[in-house]
Amino acid sequence: MGTFKIEGGHQLKGSIQPQGAKNEALQILCAVLLTPEKVTISNIPDIVDVNKLIMLLGNLGVKIQKNGPGSYTFQSDDINLKYLESEQFKEEGRGLRGSIMIVGPLLARFGKGYIPKPGGDKIGRRRLDTHFEGFIKLGAKFRYNREDYFYGVEADKLQGTYMLLDEASVTGTANIVMAAVLAEGTTTIYNAACEPYLQQLCKMLNRMGAKIRGVGSNLLRIEGVEELGGTEHRMLPDMIEIGSWIGLAAMTRSELTIKNVSWDDLGQIPDVFRKLGITVERKGDDIYVPEHKDGYEIQNYIDGSILTIADAPWPGFTPDLLSIVLVVATQARGSVLVHQKMFESRLFFVDKLIDMGAKIILCDPHRASVIGHDFKSQLKATTMVSPDIRAGISLLIAALSAKGTSTIHNIEQIDRGYENIDERLRAIGAKIVRL
Incomplete structure (x- = not known):
């Protein structure tokens, strides 16, 4: 200690x-899983939580190149989905609160996303219901293993829908947005979080080819696209x-x-x-x-x-x-x-x-x-x-x-x-x- x-x-x-903003980094880094093309991110803070997430992405098969202080290039063109069912992932995912946000991108692109119950600060309960209720409304099947606190969602293809979030959760909104950008049809999210870091995520996804309207408001409309491409992004x-x-x-x-x-x-x-x-x-x-x-x-x-x-x-x-x-x-x-x-x-x-x-x-x-x-x-x-x-x-x-x-x-x-x-x-x- x-x-x-x-x-x-x-x-x-x-x-x-x-x-660079810690809470933005945890969202933005998970978004690199949405495309097989290169994504370059700068102003990434060199802190424990962010470095744990970068390590987790590397273990998932993301190619990571450090360009200089706070700057990395990520390429998710050869993802190892078997890692998600390993004991190593259960241990590493549990130690990081932000690991929950890999689920949306993985579900959207690969049809499955798993996560152990995340840890983090001992500041009180942090519900995950908003995340998973959003995925279920998009058509995913949800399962939860109570013995080892392991969550999973699976879907052949997500379908756009209307949803009213039960709380304006920042991480919940980010996760649902990342799932919805590759869904079929249009997704409408009301009572969405609208803080600057969520706006940054939406702007980055739009540069990658997503079609998100209403950025900065609590009403987001997302027209699903077939695929996303690479981009460059600087964090606030x-x-x-x-x-x-x-x-x-x-x-x-x-x-x-x-x-x-x-x-x-x-x-x-x-x-x-x-x-x-x-x-x-x-x-x-x-x-x-x-x-x-x-x-x-x-x-x-x-x-x-x-x-x-x-x-x-x-x-x-x-x-x-x-x-x-x-x-x-x-x-x-x-x-x-x-x-x-x-x-x-x-x-x-x-x-x-x-x-x-x-x-x-x-x-x-x-x-x-x-x-x-x-x-x-x-x-x-x-x-x-x-x-x-x-x-x-x-x-x-x-x-x-x-x-x-x-x-x-x-x-x-x-x-x-x-x-x-x-x-x-x-x-x-x-x-x-x-x-």
Whole structure:
């Protein structure tokens, strides 16, 4: 189990470049299975979850060529479907949440797709019903082996249909879209996810020859085609990492520039941090966060009631940044209620922040009330364990702002989502060592 040792209380300064988007990568990489032609993808983040998926694709028979940092060419012209029924696949597929998204492309192109029940973060239940209900509506037969938690779908040929998704699941929408592009006839998906990473997938598929209309809306119409061709694709910067760096700058009262953020794809993220009192300036396509010498003050609602920050499907605020918002609020002037609607275990890391001196009341598994210190009382250094990716980065930000030397164990969770994070933080002045 890896460990970070962090000497907190130091101001940072300089600029930092966000990595490619993890959540986009997991969709885009699975889409290479839809064509036997070459697909070149750039700005791929060098992180554990993405590298596991690339390895899984290689074991499935995808030819993989590394062109340079973050750039790969994939060719799926000789797929080994027997791998899907091997013990090796059951083990490797189980260790990665994003592995579920290979099922749609495999079902569409080869008539079968299998997956063991995926693992990933311990942040609560993540239903797979949306994925498989979509495949069933397209004409696939579903089976589930309860003994080894193994899912399967099979179909001679998928048929286009109308479906109303029970939730605007991003991975569910992506999986169904990848299945529908090669189905016969027209598929209509209502209550589809419409976040930027899903838009990126649809745009890439259209360049490959798919016919997807309504990109960016919650109503997608997909006219099935016989085959798809190769393409080139560059991934967006990771909006979760961008939000993490805004929070880091505020908590350490540092002057930071976040480079090349693709402002038009950030949605409500800058405005939510502004509601916490943080100055977020647009400079070209960069974000500039000045030094907050006098701290930052949370805005109440216009009637004076306490601000609530909650997650919602895009274009609402992403649930992946609520952990960051919660940490940032611990040093604000004022109070805020953080409402995590999607996952029932994601707020349980607040006990570590309370140990550091934060004033947080965990109301229930979904809601936490935070009373800010206004920097009049620094958080205290402590020893903690990272439970998941987003809690891990939040605890890291807390440690960088705290007085004294903190230790964070199980940093493999942070490495799952953040590329070379210790090196990049040292480059802007952080005192962090990987043990």
